[in-house]
Amino acid sequence: MITRLSKLFVRTLRDDPADAEVASHRWLVRAGYIRRAAPGIYSWLPLGLKVLAKVEAIVREEMDAIGSQEVRFPALLPREPYEATNRWTEYGPNLFRLRDRKGGDYLLGPTHEEMFTLLVKDLYSSYKDLPLSLYQIQTKYRDEARPRAGILRGREFVMKDSYSFDIDDAGLEASYQRHREAYIAIMNRLGLEFVIVRATSGAMGGSASEEFLAVADSGEDTFVRSPGGYAANVEAVTVPAPEPVDFSGIGAPRRVPTPDTPTIATLVDRVNADHPRDDRPWQASDTLKNVVFTLVQPDGKRSIVAIGLPGDRDVDTKRLEAAVAPAEVLPFLDEDFAANPALKKGYIGPEALGESSASGVTYLVDPRVVTGTRWVTGANEYGVHVIDLVAGRDFTPDGVIDVAEVREGDPAPDGSGPLSLARGIEMGHIFQLGRKYAEALGLKVLDSNGKLVTVTMGSYGVGVSRAVAAVAEARSDERGLNWPRELAPFDVQIVPAGKDAAMAEYAETLAMELSAAGFDVLLDDRKASPGVKFTDAEILGVPTAVVVGRGLADGVVEVRDRATGERSELAAEGAADALIDLLRT
Ligand code: ATP
Ligand code: MG
Numbered sequence: 335m336i337t338r339l340s341k342l343f344v345r346t347l348r349d350d351p352a353d354a355e356v357a358s359h360r361w362l363v364r365a366g367y368i369r370r371a372a373p374g375i376y377s378w379l380p381l382g383l384k385v386l387a388k389v390e391a392i393v394r395e396e397m398d399a400i401g402s403q404e405v406r407f408p409a410l411l412p413r414e415p416y417e418a419t420n421r422w423t424e425y426g427p428n429l430f431r432l433r434d435r436k437g438g439d440y441l442l443g444p445t446h447e448e449m450f451t452l453l454v455k456d457l458y459s460s461y462k463d464l465p466l467s468l469y470q471i472q473t474k475y476r477d478e479a480r481p482r483a484g485i486l487r488g489r490e491f492v493m494k495d496s497y498s499f500d501i502d503d504a505g506l507e508a509s510y511q512r513h514r515e516a517y518i519a520i521m522n523r524l525g526l527e528f529v530i531v532r533a534t535s536g537a538m539g540g541s542a543s544e545e546f547l548a549v550a551d552s553g554e555d556t557f558v559r560s561p562g563g564y565a566a567n568v569e570a571v572t573v574p575a576p577e578p579v580d581f582s583g584i585g586a587p588r589r590v591p592t593p594d595t596p597t598i599a600t601l602v603d604r605v606n607a608d609h610p611r612d613d614r615p616w617q618a619s620d621t622l623k624n625v626v627f628t629l630v631q632p633d634g635k636r637s638i639v640a641i642g643l644p645g646d647r648d649v650d651t652k653r654l655e656a657a658v659a660p661a662e663v664l665p666f667l668d669e670d671f672a673a674n675p676a677l678k679k680g681y682i683g684p685e686a687l688g689e690s691s692a693s694g695v696t697y698l699v700d701p702r703v704v705t706g707t708r709w710v711t712g713a714n715e716y717g718v719h720v721i722d723l724v725a726g727r728d729f730t731p732d733g734v735i736d737v738a739e740v741r742e743g744d745p746a747p748d749g750s751g752p753l754s755l756a757r758g759i760e761m762g763h764i765f766q767l768g769r770k771y772a773e774a775l776g777l778k779v780l781d782s783n784g785k786l787v788t789v790t791m792g793s794y795g796v797g798v799s800r801a802v803a804a805v806a807e808a809r810s811d812e813r814g815l816n817w818p819r820e821l822a823p824f825d826v827q828i829v830p831a832g833k834d835a836a837m838a839e840y841a842e843t844l845a846m847e848l849s850a851a852g853f854d855v856l857l858d859d860r861k862a863s864p865g866v867k868f869t870d871a872e873i874l875g876v877p878t879a880v881v882v883g884r885g886l887a888d889g890v891v892e893v894r895d896r897a898t899g900e901r902s903e904l905a906a907e908g909a910a911d912a913l914i915d916l917l918r919t
Contacts, residue, residue, distance in 0.1 A: 335849055336846070336849045337857070338859045339870075340860045342380060342381075343379060344366035345366055346364060354484070355483060355552075356484075357552070357807055358485075361810045362484055362802070366381060367381045367815075374487070374488045376488060384823040385817065389821065393796055394494075396519045397496060400516045401512075402516075403467070404471070405470050407450075409442050411446075411449060412438070415449065415775065416448055418774050423633055425660070426632035429444060443475065446497075451772060454466065455775060464500055465498065465500045465505050465508070467497070467498045469494060470495060471493075471494045471798060472493065474493045475489065487800075488799065491798075492799040495793070496513065497791055497792065498510070500790050501779065501787065505790070506792055514544070517762050521546055521762070524821070525805065528548050528761065529549060530544050532544060532567065533763060534567065542765070543763065543766065545762065546761045546762035548758055548759045550804065554760075555567055555569075555758050558744075558754065559753065559754055560746035561751040561752070562749075564753070568652065568740050571736075571740050572736055573738070573740075575702070575734070576701075576702060581705075584722055587721065588720065590719055592718065602645075605710055617646070619644040619645065619647075620644075620708070622684070623642070623643055623644070624640050624641065624642045625648075630661060630664060631661050638693075640682065641699070642697065643700035643702070643703070647738040653740075657735055674693065676695075677693060678714050681712035681719070684723065685714060685728075686714040688729075688731065698731060698734060700735070700736070701734050701736055703734075704726075706725065706726060708723070709722075761801060767790075769789070772790065777791075802821075805817070809897075816877075816897055817875045819877050823854075823876065825917050826913065827871050827879045828857045829841075829871055830858065831881050831884075832882075836886060838859070840882050844909060844913075847910035853914075853917055856874075858871070872896065878916065879894040880904075880909070889907060890904065893913070893916070
C-alpha cells in the first residue's frame with residue numbers, strides 16, 4: 335500500500351495541547367493520531383487507528399494462541415445482572431448509568447464479568463464443556479474521577495477482557511498461568527519494559543491477582559521491588575506486624591503540656607527536653623499520629639475513620655483508597671472538626687477514638703502499633719499530649735489498617751531485602767476471581783459424579799488503547815513519536831526533499847517497489863520545504879525514512895532511523911532491494 339501524505343487526513347500541530355501533561359498525550363495529539371472530543375473521550379484519526387489496530391492484532395494473536403475464543407458484547411447493558419452482583423451500586427459514581435424510553439435502567443459496561451458469566455450459564459451445563467476461555471476487544475466506559483493524560487486514562491477506552499471458566503481450583507490456576515504467559519508475550523511484542531507485581535483486587539473481589547506495569551516515571555502506579563525478587567504495587571504491600579513487646583517496666587501514661595509544637599519534629603524536641611526517656615531519646619517513630627478521614631460508601635453512607643500510625647510516616651492515599659474500596663475517601667475538613675467536637679485537631683488521641691468511645695469514630699491502626707508499644711500521642715485537649723500510652727494496655731483499637739506510606743529501603747515483607755520504589759503504567763491485570771460471580775449469578779455445571787458444582791473463574795484485562803499511549807510514552811523524544819516496527823502506522827516513509835522532478839519520480843518508483851514487496855509506504859508527496867517534511871517525519875514517528883534529496887544526482891539516497899537517529903547512505907540504484915532487507919530485519 336502507498337499512502338500519499340498530500341491526501342492523508344492529518345495535520346501536525348506546532349503547539350502542545352493546553353491540557354497535555356505527558357509526552358504521549360502531547361505527541362499523539364500534535365502528530366494527528368487522536369483528537370479530544372470531551373474530557374477523557376478521544377476520537378481516533380487514521381494514523382492512530384492504524385496503531386490501535388496493530389495493538390489489537392497482537393493481543394488477538396496471543397489470546398488465540400492460548401485457545402481463548404473471541405466474542406463481542408454490547409457496551410450498552412441492562413441493570414439486572416449488575417444488580418445481582420451489587421456492582422450497580424458498588425461501582426458508585428464511576429458507572430455511566432442511563433435510562434431508556436420505557437424507564438428501564440441501563441449502563442455502559444465498565445467491565446463484563448456479569449455478562450460473560452451469564453452467557454456461559456445460558457449455554458453450558460457440564461464439566462465436559464470446561465475449561466473455557468472467552469475474550470473480547472471492546473470499548474469500555476468509566477466515569478473516572480480524574481481522566482488524564484489523553485488516552486492513558488480515558489472515560490471511554492478500549493480493553494481486551496477475557497474470562498476463564500474451570501471446574502476446580504487447579505484448573506483456574508492453569509488458566510491463570512496461561513494468561514500470564516500470554517500477557518508476557520504481549521508486553522514483549524509491544525516492546526515495553528515491564529514488571530509483574532502483586533496487586534490488590536479492588537472492586538473486583540477475588541483473591542490472587544497480579545498487574546503488568548510498564549515502567550514509566552509518568553505512571554500513576556507506584557511499585558516496589560526487592561533484590562530478592564519481591565515485586566508489588568505499593569497498594570498491595572503488606573507490612574508484617576512485629577511481635578508484641580513487653581511493657582511491664584513502663585509507667586502509667588502521663589498528660590503533659592506541649593505548647594508550640596505544631597509539627598512532629600517540634601513535639602519530639604519538646605518531650606525530649608521536658609520528659610526524656612531513660613533508655614534512648616524519643617523519636618518521630620515513637621509518636622502516634624491519628625489522621626481522620628470521611629469514608630463515603632457507594633450507596634452514599636458516610637462514616638468517619640481515624641487512622642493511627644507512627645508519626646514519621648504519612649497515610650498513603652492510594653493505599654488507603656485501595657484498602658477501603660469501593661468506599662471513597664474524603665479529607666476531614668475544618669467544618670467536619672467543628673461538627674465533631676470530641677476530635678481536637680492536632681491533639682487527637684486514642685482515648686477519644688473507637689467505636690465504643692464517646693466519639694464513635696472507628697479507630698484503625700498501622701500494623702506497627704502492636705501490643706506493648708509505647709507512644710507519645712494527642713491527649714484530646716489543645717496543647718496537651720500524653721506520653722507512655724501503651725497499646726493493648728491503655729487503648730485497644732477497633733482494628734488494623736495497612737495504609738502508611740511505603741518508603742525506599744523499607745524491608746520487603748518476605749524478607750528478601752530492602753525495597754526500592756519506581757513508577758509504572760498499569761497495562762494489564764490478571765485475577766483469580768474464584769466463585770464470586772458464578773455464585774452470585776448461579777453458574778453451575780454437573781461434575782463427573784453428576785453433582786452440581788459452582789464454576790470457578792478468572793478475569794483478565796489489557797488496556798489496548800492505553801497501550802498505544804504507553805508505547806508512545808516510552809519511546810517519544812523531544813522531536814516526536816517513535817514507533818517500534820510492529821506498531822508503526824507505516825513501515826517506511828519516503829521523503830523527496832527538493833523540487834527536482836527526478837527526485838519525485840525516483841520516490842514514486844521506490845514507493846511502488848516497496849509496496850509491491852508488501853510494505854506499507856507513506857510517501858511525502860507534498861509541495862513543502864524539506865525542513866517541513868523532515869520535521870513532520872520525526873513527529874509522525876515512522877521507524878525508517880528514506881530521504882531522496884540532492885544526493886540523488888550523485889546516485890545516493892539517505893536512510894534515517896527514527897529510533898537511533900542514525901543516517902546512512904544507500905546507492906540509489908538497487909536501493910529497493912537493500913531497503914527490503916533492512917525493513918525485514
Ligand atoms: P487503574 O488502576 O489504572 O484505574 P483498573 O485497575 O481500574 O485500572 P482494570 O479494571 O484492571 O483497571 O482494567 C484492566 C485494564 O484496562 C487496566 O490494566 C488498564 O490497562 C486498562 N484501563 C483501566 N482503566 C482505564 C482507563 N480509564 N483508560 C484506559 N485504560 C484503562
Ligand atoms: Mg487493575
